[in-house]
Amino acid sequence: MQQDILINWSPQETRVAVVENGAVQELHVERTLERGLVGNVYLGKVARVLPGMQSAFIDIGLERAAFLHVADVWHRQPEGEPPGFVRNTQPQVPIEKQVFEGQSLMVQVIKDPIGTKGARLSTQISIAGRLLVFLPQDDHVGVSQKIPADQREALRNRLTALVGEPGGGFILRTNGEDASDAELAEDISYLRKTWARIKDAALRLPPGSILHQDLSLLQRVLRDLVNEETQTIRLDSKEQFAGLQAFGLEFMPAAAARLALYKGERPIFDLYSIDDEIAKALGRRVELKSGGYLIVDQTEALTTVDVNTGGYVGARNFDDTIFKTNLEAAQAIARQLRLRNLGGIIIADFIDMAREDHREQVLAEFRKQLGRDRVKTMAGGFSQLGLVEMTRKRTRESLAHMLCEPCPACDGKGILKTARSVCYDILREILREARQFNPREYRVVASPKVVELFLDEESQHLAGLSDFIGKPISLQAESAMGQEQYDIVLL
Numbered sequence: 001m002q003q004d005i006l007i008n009w010s011p012q013e014t015r016v017a018v019v020e021n022g023a024v025q026e027l028h029v030e031r032t033l034e035r036g037l038v039g040n041v042y043l044g045k046v047a048r049v050l051p052g053m054q055s056a057f058i059d060i061g062l063e064r065a066a067f068l069h070v071a072d073v074w075h076r077q078p079e080g081e082p083p084g085f086v087r088n089t090q091p092q093v094p095i096e097k098q099v100f101e102g103q104s105l106m107v108q109v110i111k112d113p114i115g116t117k118g119a120r121l122s123t124q125i126s127i128a129g130r131l132l133v134f135l136p137q138d139d140h141v142g143v144s145q146k147i148p149a150d151q152r153e154a155l156r157n158r159l160t161a162l163v164g165e166p167g168g169g170f171i172l173r174t175n176g177e178d179a180s181d182a183e184l185a186e187d188i189s190y191l192r193k194t195w196a197r198i199k200d201a202a203l204r205l206p207p208g209s210i211l212h213q214d215l216s217l218l219q220r221v222l223r224d225l226v227n228e229e230t231q232t233i234r235l236d237s238k239e240q241f242a243g244l245q246a247f248g249l250e251f252m253p254a255a256a257a258r259l260a261l262y263k264g265e266r267p268i269f270d271l272y273s274i275d276d277e278i279a280k281a282l283g284r285r286v287e288l289k290s291g292g293y294l295i296v297d298q299t300e301a302l303t304t305v306d307v308n309t310g311g312y313v314g315a316r317n318f319d320d321t322i323f324k325t326n327l328e329a330a331q332a333i334a335r336q337l338r339l340r341n342l343g344g345i346i347i348a349d350f351i352d353m354a355r356e357d358h359r360e361q362v363l364a365e366f367r368k369q370l371g372r373d374r375v376k377t378m379a380g381g382f383s384q385l386g387l388v389e390m391t392r393k394r395t396r397e398s399l400a401h402m403l404c405e406p407c408p409a410c411d412g413k414g415i416l417k418t419a420r421s422v423c424y425d426i427l428r429e430i431l432r433e434a435r436q437f438n439p440r441e442y443r444v445v446a447s448p449k450v451v452e453l454f455l456d457e458e459s460q461h462l463a464g465l466s467d468f469i470g471k472p473i474s475l476q477a478e479s480a481m482g483q484e485q486y487d488i489v490l491l
Contacts (some may be wrong), residue, residue: 039214049300343394
């Protein structure tokens with residue numbers, strides 16, 4: 001599969017699109033004033049310990065306190081066990097016996113703040129290099145699980161010899177599989193120097209300070225997004241191209257060789273209509289080529305995807321129509337998860353299929369498409385209600401949360417009260433006010449649509465209320481008001 005990476009840079013924002021076989025699959029956005037926090041290391045201060053939740057809130061100098069769960073408190077592992085290994089026979093030490101209020105703690109962000117939730121932290125520090133990940137608190141030497149099992153032992157022995165005396169653990173990344181000893185030794189030296197700078201800063205700086213910041217999105221493109229299938233990395237900024245090329249030649253020469261400066265007159269994102277794709281990815285409805293469509297609803301708890309046949313009636317019979325729609329939907333859903341960066345619990349409601357072989361084929365195609373995702377995704381089978389439940393690891397905000405905010409007119413509900421409902425709310429409010437106050441006149445200030453309804457269909461009810469309370473009621477249209485907004489002024 002051919003992959004191209006397009007980078008659109010401006011002083012305020014960097015946008016990256018991953019294009020596979022001519023279709024946009026992933027979008028990454030980083031704004032200068034809103035850089036992500038994942039990978040950053042802070043000297044935090046324990047603000048509060050919550051034994052009931054086995055968690056602690058840590059002040060790392062952000063607007064909201066960050067969150068540390070007991071499972072993310074680092075412990076030295078038994079010798080020979082990989083990092084992250086938890087022996088079932090060992091009871092977990094309660095968090096109140098490990099941290100205390102006011103304590104200074106070195107922590108690393110593992111999840112960005114999302115919605116009303118603060119950042120999630122870990123006390124196990126890991127620093128990613130070009131070829132290796134450095135775990136300064138461990139002595140374990142490991143190899144990525146994505147590298148074939150028959151090659152891992154030889155690579156582990158090579159890396160162990162290069163690491164030398166225990167001084168931190170290392171894990172070989174997939175792009176370090178073919179690296180020379182000199183390249184690996186250079187990465188080891190770079191990572192150890194970075195850790196020395198972090199330790200030095202921790203001794204000098206006060207709690208709430210940042211000790212280490214992860215690479216920018218431009219640099220992370222070379223580190224994380226480039227793979228064997230990447231043909232070109234095109235960047236539309238001459239100034240940033242020179243800097244990124246210098247960074248790439250020093251740390252990632254193989255990726256830097258694919259860098260190209262885009263000099264076309266058309267904006268780089270116009271090459272694949274990427275701005276149009278972004279607009280579609282922010283909508284609820286996703287059209288399928290066959291005439292069917294998806295409805296994507298993102299909530300705080302989970303995301304639901306509903307599959308509909310729409311205008312598709314092209315197959316020979318009803319079962320085949322449903323099967324072909326579901327097969328196309330399986331590919332589209334997997335793409336939308338990546339494109340919108342949806343995480344957490346996701347439920348896909350495929351159209352009910354009577355045949356077992358059709359269900360198995362749709363599920364197999366769905367899992368195949370999900371397998372192309374760099375983000376870890378786990379999907380179950382069809383439930384008794386015909387739903388497919390899955391989870392996708394969430395480390396940063398979704399595209400919609402990053403680019404949009406709740407509508408001020410509906411407060412994010414996605415629906416508004418009808419003008420008639422607002423009229424009746426106003427009538428009830430005037431009646432309530434009349435029982436408490438005795439003004440000369442009531443003036444209703446509302447949206448033009450509500451005022452228009454009072455002057456037309458609801459005029460009889462308004463006049464009847466005016467007679468009942470014995471006071472005149474005047475109307476004032478205010479175009480700046482939303483449909484649900486109104487004021488009742490006592491004159």
